[in-house]
Amino acid sequence: MSSPAQARVDLDAVSGNVALLRERAAGAEVMAMIKAEAYGHGLVPVARAALAGGATWLGVAKVAEGLALRAAGVAGVPVLAGLSVPGEPYAEAVSVGVDLVVGDRWMLDELAAAAPRAGRPARVHLKADTGMTRGGTGPGGWAGLVDAVLAAEAAGVLEVVGVMSHFACADEPGHPSIVRQLAAFTEMAAHAEKAAGRRLVKHLANSAAALTLPEARFDVVRPGIAVYGLTPIPARGGFGLRPAMTLTADAALVKRVPAGAGVSYGHTYVTERETTLAVVPAGYGDGVPRHGSNLLEVFAAGRRRRIAGRVCMDQFVIDLGDDAMAAGDEVVLFGPGDRGEPTAQDWADALGTISYEIVTRIGGRVPRVYTGGPDV
Template sequence: MNADLLVDLDQYRANLAALRAYAPDALQMAVVKANAYGHGMVPMARAARQGGADWLGVATPAEALELRAAGDRGPLLCWLAVPGAPFAELVAADVEVTASGVDQLQAIAAAGDRPRVQLKVDTGLSRNGAFGPQWDELVAAAARLQEAGSIEVSGIWSHFASADDPDNPSNDHQESVFRAAVDQLASAGVDPGVRHLANSAAAVTRPSSHFDLVRMGIASYGIDPDPAVHVPEVRPVLTARTVLANVKRVPAGASVSYGWRWTADRETTLGLVPVGYGEGIHRTASNRAEVGFDGKRAPVRGTICMDQLVVDLGDRPARIGDPVTVFGPGDDGEPTAQDWADAAGTIAYEIVTRLAGRWSRTYRGER
């Protein structure tokens, strides 16, 4: 093992089960886009189905088709298509696609025999979805195409801008815009189908936003959506682990890594950890992050490199090959993804999702 991501599928299923209690009357969608936030899309998708997730959600058509190619057959939504997207293939594979505008809706309608399609309304995030008059046009087009037997509207949905800040007034605003959009669709004679708005943070803090389905991403991986939105029932699923590739004793005055951005003020033991920004380790955490070593933390010293980083082990006994936990659940003194996020000046989502490059993945609890 050079560097390995240990992914605990039992914990993932347990997290999904625990999260169900927050929205017992809603369907649960497990969001597995972006390689399941770095955890590995196909094994996580399989575990999500085993854990009782009613739906899977991904961003891109390629992700949806990869799941189908891997044998996934359950309800699956994708939501980020560009012109030329393989709608015919998606429809034939029974993937529900999202229309964010009239042109897209027409392209979807032409892609199969009465395809099921969900409509996305932009309630204020100003990202994807139809906004204002575009939404009026999308509703009219959906009514026309459904009446003509060219599509079946199967859902309506939107996404919060600040669900991780539960008291932010934008949440009330977006929810009321969403309710009005649902009513507008129904008034146009279109059954809205499955209505959904909540991500993890909204699912745990805002029952009024649950509607028919909640989309669970970050919390299902056992990571709080934000330090201010703590979800005590879940635990991190992923442990990033490796071993020391080198160990050396250096005198006071020894400087470390590119740019000599750290210099030892006493004799100490340095450990070489064989992961770097090639593995998605944030370089901005240079001289700030810590790793877990022998039940305690050890600080990262100097600049994080492409393939490696250096940690300060002080006077602790250390040998080449000793285990290092870059981050994990925090049970054995190691930092968490949130600790790395704080050190790197980002969010924990990015710490796990960026994991890339030369990590292997080991799944515990595979069925």
Template sequence: MSSYPARAVVDLAALASNVRALAAHAPTAQVMAVVKADGYGHGLLPAARAALAGGATWLGAAQADEALALRAAGIGGRVLTWLYAPGAPLRQLVEADVDVSVAAPWALDAVVAAARESGRTARVHLKVDTGLGRNGMLPSVYRDVLDAALRAQAEGAIAVVGVWSHLAFADEPQHPTVVEQAQVFADAVAHAEQRGAALEVRHLANSAATLTNPTVHYDLVRLGIAVYGLSPVPRLGGPEAFGLVPVMTLEAELATVKEVPAGFCVSYAHAYTTTEPTMLGVVPLGYADGIPRHASGALPEHPGGPIQVGGRRLAVAGRVCMDQVVVDLGPGAREVAGDRVELFGTGAEGGPTAEDWARAAGTISYEIVTRVGARVPRVYIPTTPPAASALRGAGEPRSADVTGGEGRG
């Protein structure tokens, strides 16, 4: 067991349940669970296995190394990878039966070459830039690449199994670009089918579109942040509105508790000053662990990121440091070193959430969970209860009661 005085508790049963809940929102489509960025900070391999246990039939991995790590761990099913530059290990991907996105003419040439070298047929998804202005081919380029891809398919080098794109304003379902992009995508799909492509999957919907726009579900929905129990459309509703439960709880033990007088200055640049005699607690997590420095606090105008202590909602007092933050526990506080604090979790009993931290830092919940540092141990609550003999003593913290027994992927 790690001696690190903090941990990210990852509830894999909640993750699997979220996948089931999300699948119900898109009953006519297959489900891809996106596990890029180390499973959004939750752990690549544990997240992937829990998502498959919840009913996902596809996994999405942005980087080639992520996709290969899934295969090296013995994880089957369909896997799609899409973000790579010249020199990527395309032959390894083809040999590992990983679906590969093609987002530029050079990428098609490289995938075809890799397939010929491997002697296997590469499964290809053509990525169309329908208006996001990011990765993908503009429609005019897409048409030329499609023709070249179909020629390579006729030779047996590749199989064009999918066409896909990504929405710019999926979290604002009434935004006019959503309709515009959907039409560009529909035209791209129709063109592929007219040219004779027998597509297995057409996919446009991310988490937000899955929950708000059934017209773009097509054959496959790509679920990212919602798999991890966070709302992709917080303005429209929190996780509970969609049957989701946040998967990660970030917790720590107080390292120091001390009494200080009124007018006591706290942390770098003395951004926070106590207004009365009070107790200060040091939480051993800082920006090196992913705590956003933008969530520093200076009362009363700018309270910092929320921290729950002893059932009380408090906040970061002063600047977030590399390895620690300070919390003003209040006059007469009874907490002592070693007591548990929660930075974010499910929000039960008024506890803080990743969305609360996002608002405090002026960002999105995606960034809060994905930036939790590698040195913070992940403790896994498995998808199925462990044997009774695996449970630890009743007096130990909840996070130590059950673990998944896996390291981060």
């Protein structure tokens, strides 16, 4: 489908980022986190590119994402779905080999009922709440959860694969919670392994920890944003990662307007002199933040231009001054920065948010166009 706006995704960049992360993991395996449509980049193509780069696990948030990977033929690799609610199609997930997270007793009960229907034990990872205070069971209830899960394993309905947790502040090097969470995870994982009588796969590190905390890598690291070439710790630089997404749009209209012309809704931008404006066919319906009005920059006609006036649902305007441009010419909203265009991190910095939000909010009507990647 032809579209005036598109998100170009460099799958070779994804593979290269995973290879870099695998090297930095220094012996730990890499679980590439591809939740939320691979952070907006495209679930299945990114999964294959991540595997080509050396990932040996794939991680998603929702059960439906794990099922979509299996339905697309992504097989022979563990897929972990980390966030569930009662009543999801667990028997189907178990039957196609999607690993699931048990952080509470209700999930244990659901999987114990689903496994017989699936005809095989459910592969599970126990989630410890080590201080994120979000998902998982904390130290007070940990022994009880471990005992209950191991009883279900003895009954043949579960297979305990691993123990996991999640950092709250790994992107803030030196934060005191990091040491506390590491200590709690080490103790809780040791308890689970002793109770099970065997080693379990231990995983805790997100992108920031995988890159900066060797002591947190354990058996598997779970990078997310770094897979896409965006830094988890902007103050520490780019870590050699390459951004994979370039968002572009072709100008819809270019015209001269007089001084004093109010631009877009609310006339929050008024031309200071006679100038040339270009209409760019991408708006908040495509994921361009409305609160980027009069703030975000794009790259057009050889240099950066600030959005002029309010971002609309389908379009925004830029002021070109006296520079030449024509309808159909390309505008780069963000990319890797090779040509001087803004990066997703630049947009995030301007808006006071994180690059994760910038790339994941690019909407479904913006087609993903892929370059590079494995020949599969």
